[in-house]
Every structure is written in structure tokens, then in C-alpha cells.
Amino acid sequence: MxxxxxxxxxxxxxxxxxxxxxxxxxxxxxxxxxxxxxxxxxxxxxxxxxxxxxxxxxxxxxxxxxxxxxxxxxxxxxxxxxxxxxxxxxxxxxxxxxxxxxxxxxxxxxxxxxxxxxxxxxxxxxxxxxxxxxxxxxxxxxxxxxxxxxxxxxxxxxxxxxxxxxxxKSLVWYSPKEFKDNGYQVPKTLDELMQLTDKMAAKGKKPWCAGIASGEATGWPITDWMEDMMLRLNGPESYDKWVSHQIAFNSPESAAALDEAGKILKNPKYVNGGLGDVKSVATTTFQDAGLPILDGTCSLHRQASFYAANFPPGTKVAEDGDVFAFYLPGKDASAKPLxxxxxxxxxxxxxxxxxxxxxxxxxxxxxxxxxxxxxxxxxxxxxxxxxxxxxxxxxxxxxxxxxxxxxxxxDGSDQMPGAVGSNAFWKQATSWITGQSTQQTVDNIESAWPK
CATH class of the missing domain: 3.40.190.10 (Periplasmic binding protein-like II)
Structure with missing residues (x-):
């Protein structure tokens, strides 16, 4: 492990x-x-x-x-x-x-x-x-x-x-210049984020880019995606119960959170801008995944604040720079799950x-x-x-x-038992992005939970 x-x-x-x-x-x-x-x-x-x-x-x-x-x-x-x-x-x-x-x-x-x-x-x-x-x-x-x-x-x-x-971790990286040139607004809700995604896709490009390859830890970026969606769709109390296994990993709430992430990550119209098809998410390193924002072949990349260090030297990371990030919104503008x-x-x-x-x-x-x-x-x-x-x-x-x-x-996976958080969760998330169903994925992770 x-x-x-x-x-x-x-x-x-x-x-x-x-x-x-x-x-x-x-x-x-x-x-x-x-x-x-x-x-x-x-x-x-x-x-x-x-x-x-x-x-x-x-x-x-x-x-x-x-x-x-x-x-x-x-x-x-x-x-x-x-x-x-x-x-x-x-x-x-x-x-x-x-x-x-x-x-x-x-x-x-x-x-x-x-x-x-x-x-x-x-x-x-x-x-x-x-x-x-x-x-x-x-x-x-x-x-x-x-x-x-x-x-x-x-x-x-x-x-x-x-x-x-x-x-x-609840951030989306983007190009401020692209937003300004196209009149895009930073979304305030998940619905607005999906509307923005559709608007970008209508221009003939795959707006999102992603990568989960990380050696033995391949798959971990999807755990962050799912945790963000679990927190947004079900609220902090349910999130806590899910992390502590009071709510099973294959519960309807859990499956819905992974499906919500899948609305973007498994949609061939949305990913993988500048990198390939949906399956290329599994073979693209997390370090490289957001770089297509700089050449305009991708517009959005969900990744933590530390990702700033992955852009080449000389890249201006600022609201008026080459690249910046906005808060991954909640279900409504007043909710601020982080x-x-x-x-x-x-x-x-x-x-x-x-x-x-x-x-x-x-x-x-x-x-x-x-x-x-x-x-x-x-x-x-x-x-x-x-x-x-x-x-x-x-x-x-x-x-x-x-x-x-x-x-x-x-971070939920960091709180779960090692057999789940840094093993089954990573591996099954990788199988999910390459074609495994949501239900099979959450069932397999649930079966890995220590009895």
C-alpha cells in the first residue's frame, strides 16, 4: 500500500x-x-x-x-x-x-x-x-x-x-484573459459552473482538463473531486458520517457524489482538453493536467492551491495574470463548503x-x-x-x-482507514475513470472497509 x-x-x-x-x-x-x-x-x-x-x-x-x-x-x-x-x-x-x-x-x-x-x-x-x-x-x-x-x-x-x-482544495484554475475576452463570469453556484462548461463546449473545445497519474498513488485527484461533491450535495454532517463510515461508501449519497463528479470527468464533450479522451485522464500526470490552460486548449482544471507550483517559471499567477483560480462553488451562492x-x-x-x-x-x-x-x-x-x-x-x-x-x-480519504483512503479508493477511482460503473466502484470500495 x-x-x-x-x-x-x-x-x-x-x-x-x-x-x-x-x-x-x-x-x-x-x-x-x-x-x-x-x-x-x-x-x-x-x-x-x-x-x-x-x-x-x-x-x-x-x-x-x-x-x-x-x-x-x-x-x-x-x-x-x-x-x-x-x-x-x-x-x-x-x-x-x-x-x-x-x-x-x-x-x-x-x-x-x-x-x-x-x-x-x-x-x-x-x-x-x-x-x-x-x-x-x-x-x-x-x-x-x-x-x-x-x-x-x-x-x-x-x-x-x-x-x-x-x-x-476547492479551487478551479482558469485563464483570466480567456474569461475577459469571452465575457465569461466566475460562477457562483454549481449550476452556473455547468452552464459555463456548456457555453465553452459549444465553441467546439473540451473545456476541462484532468489527470490522475501519480505513481503508486494514481487515482488520488478523483478522491478530492468526490469529496468536494459529497460536501456540496449532502452537507457537512452527512460528509462527516460518510468519512467515519456511519454512512456506507456504497450509499445513495456516496454514489450521487461520484456521479456528480462524473458529469464532468466522464463526459467526452467536456474532457480532456488538449490531452485526449476521457481515458487519457488516467494516464496524464496530475502535474501536467492543468498546463493546457496556458495554450488555450483547456479552460478549467479543478485542483488544490498547491498546483500553482506546477506552472512553468515566469507564469504570472494572479487575477490579471496568465492563470488564476476561483472557488469551486456550492449548490447556492450562500453555501461555502471548503x-x-x-x-x-x-x-x-x-x-x-x-x-x-x-x-x-x-x-x-x-x-x-x-x-x-x-x-x-x-x-x-x-x-x-x-x-x-x-x-x-x-x-x-x-x-x-x-x-x-x-x-x-x-480531506476525507486522509481520515479513512489506510485500506480504503490510500488504497481501494485510489485504485477503484482509476477503474471508474476508465469505464467501471459508479455502483461497482462504490461497492468495491465499501467491501475494502475493515470489518
Whole structure:
């Protein structure tokens, strides 16, 4: 079974301002040259007095975030280190999702871990090694995040992990120039999206492009399509029941969600613009799938915010640029279901210095410092100063996450048992796009659910 780490996850960005006294300079952890030092907020060390004297203390933190993305994390820890005298020891590991369980079960966990899935968090809690979050952390989460986010860090009624970064999946990429030249409007409802699709198809082109090839993880983009439609057609409560298997995978609601995705993905008049027929969706890599937007052979591509990194160097990603994205609408204009992912800071120690650092990571202070030294990172922390975001796609993501109408739900396959979420779901979705019926697909996935 392929590791869930194979399925791309990325969070997005913004910046803020804080107090006075200490300026910690850092640079971007991204791959493009970018001097972020000028954007580093000024941090008042007085706010760290609550943590006491931590000089000479060390806190270890373990994550799946490796070079070069890890630099933005280590830079964001500098205010805590400089103001408290503590040392943060960061360790990034591509095998994190396997090794953190091994280490926890062996009694050799780090002080803190950045956990990318609620399902993995639950597994870690099951080892008996995870500590409940300090009251200060819980209070910060109540203040800065919505109840849905706190729920994902809670297991059996006990709160363990504050949210960290976040990512947005409910997006459709498009060409702003094509929309302007043809008088197209960004759709506000699913019906309007289908009307726009028909209007584009009437001009003799296949408007949508898609690709699901991803090595052992082939098929995962369809899981996102289905989850988005499950959330839109049936609402957040039914979505939650479906993810937890209170609603069977082969239920009428589930089949309807996959069929809704199929209205686009399996319609030969709609796909696969610039790439081939419907079956070419299975052989086109997800990295290449949206590129035909740039040459005009495709107009629409549903993919997460991280997809911005797949366009060639020099591509302007903005509302007035070569390519941009709009929110995948709900059934009506007032509904704002939002599918995404995120990370959680989980502690395996309750030493004072660990509690102090864990608390810092749950503050608006850290959120704004982290955003100031990052490209392609954002958080659902309401203390984030979104007005300081310079990257347009990051700002779009931040605005969506902070929209009071938004109803956020975590990626469903990342919460399901591995035999389903990162195995049967991927494989059966691939069979579905190449001709297997919806009912057979959902039946096969249901049969894979652990008894």
C-alpha cells in the first residue's frame, strides 16, 4: 500500500505585524529567490515572559517537512529561541508518517511532532504517548480557530493538537484573459459552473482538463473531486458520517457524489482538453493536467492551491495574470463548503519548555512570523493579518479560510482507514475513470472497509 505521504499536501501563506523590541530576520524556505527579511514582523520579547527562564533548555520537533521547505519553520522559531534562551532542535524526515508511529510505540518520540492528518493523530494518541494540550493552547485554539478545526485535534473528547498550516482544495484554475475576452463570469453556484462548461463546449473545445497519474498513488485527484461533491450535495454532517463510515461508501449519497463528479470527468464533450479522451485522464500526470490552460486548449482544471507550483517559471499567477483560480462553488451562492487539509502540533512531553513552545505555536504571533518567512503557506488562524499577503493565490486561500460563511472539512480519504483512503479508493477511482460503473466502484470500495 502506498504511503499517504505520496499524496501531495501543501498549505498556503500570509503575513502580519506584532509588537516591538526584537526583530528576527529570516528568508523564504521556498525554491525561488526571495528576500523575506524585510517582511519579518517586529516581535516584543515581553510576551515571552510568561514562559519563565528557559535558558539552556532544548525542545525537539519532528516533521515530514524537509529541505528547503523546513527553513521557513526553523526561521519562525527564532523569536522564541532569542527571547527565551531555549534551543529548538528540528528534524525533518520523508519517512515521518511511518517513523513517528515506530518511535512513539518504542517509547522514543520527539518532544513535539507536526502531524499532517487527523487519522495519524488518532493513531498516535492510541500509543498512549501523546500528552493532552496545555490549557493555554486550548484557549488559543478557541480564540483563533473555528470549532471544526479544534474537533480535528480532539480524540475521545480530549484535546491534543493545535492546528498549524492549512491547504485549500476547492479551487478551479482558469485563464483570466480567456474569461475577459469571452465575457465569461466566475460562477457562483454549481449550476452556473455547468452552464459555463456548456457555453465553452459549444465553441467546439473540451473545456476541462484532468489527470490522475501519480505513481503508486494514481487515482488520488478523483478522491478530492468526490469529496468536494459529497460536501456540496449532502452537507457537512452527512460528509462527516460518510468519512467515519456511519454512512456506507456504497450509499445513495456516496454514489450521487461520484456521479456528480462524473458529469464532468466522464463526459467526452467536456474532457480532456488538449490531452485526449476521457481515458487519457488516467494516464496524464496530475502535474501536467492543468498546463493546457496556458495554450488555450483547456479552460478549467479543478485542483488544490498547491498546483500553482506546477506552472512553468515566469507564469504570472494572479487575477490579471496568465492563470488564476476561483472557488469551486456550492449548490447556492450562500453555501461555502471548503475542502482542505492541514497540520497539527502534537506533544509527547509536558516539560515546561515543551509546553511553552507548544503554546507559542498556537498563537497569532507565530502564525504571522511563519507567514512572513514563507511562500506558499497559510493558516486558518484568525489572528493572521491577511492584508499583508502579497502572493495572490495565497491571499485567495487565506480569505476563503477566514470567510465566516465557510464550512471547512478535512480531506476525507486522509481520515479513512489506510485500506480504503490510500488504497481501494485510489485504485477503484482509476477503474471508474476508465469505464467501471459508479455502483461497482462504490461497492468495491465499501467491501475494502475493515470489518
Amino acid at each position: 502506498p504511503s499517504r505521504a505520496t499524496k501531495p499536501r501543501l498549505a498556503l501563506a500570509s503575513v502580519g505585524v506584532l509588537g516591538l523590541t526584537l526583530i528576527i530576520a529570516g528568508c523564504s524556505g521556498g525554491t525561488e529567490p526571495d528576500d523575506r527579511a524585510a517582511n519579518m514582523p517586529t516581535v516584543d520579547c515581553a510576551q515571552f515572559g510568561q514562559y519563565g527562564d528557559l535558558k539552556g533548555k532544548t525542545v525537539s520537533i519532528y516533521a515530514g517537512i524537509v529541505t528547503p521547505e523546513d527553513k521557513a519553520y526553523t526561521d519562525s522559531y527564532k523569536p522564541f529561541e532569542e527571547c527565551t534562551g531555549a534551543k529548538i532542535k528540528y528534524e525533518g524526515d520523508k519517512s515521518f508518517e511511518t517513523q513517528i508511529l515506530v518511535r512513539a510505540k518504542a517509547g522514543n518520540p520527539p518532544d513535539l511532532a507536526i502531524v499532517p492528518q487527523p487519522g495519524l493523530l488518532r493513531q498516535l494518541v492510541g500509543t498512549g504517548r501523546v500528552k493532552e494540550a496545555p490549557t493555554e493552547v486550548a484557549a488559543n485554539v478557541d480564540k483563533f480557530w473555528g470549532k471544526d478545526w479544534k474537533t480535528y485535534g480532539t480524540v475521545d473528547g480530549k484535546f491534543y493538537g493545535a492546528p498549524s498550516g492549512a491547504s485549500i 475542502l482542505g487539509g492541514g497540520e497539527f502540533n502534537v506533544a509527547f512531553s509536558d516539560r515546561p519548555e515543551v509546553k511553552a513552545f507548544q503554546t507559542y505555536l498556537s498563537t497569532d504571533t507565530w502564525a504571522n512570523v511563519k507567514a512572513s518567512v514563507s511562500q506558499g503557506w497559510v493558516t486558518a488562524n484568525k489572528g493572521l493579518d491577511v492584508t499583508k499577503v502579497s502572493n495572490p493565490i495565497d491571499k485567495l486561500a487565506a480569505d476563503l479560510l477566514q470567510d465566516p460563511q465557510a464550512v471547512f472539512r478535512f
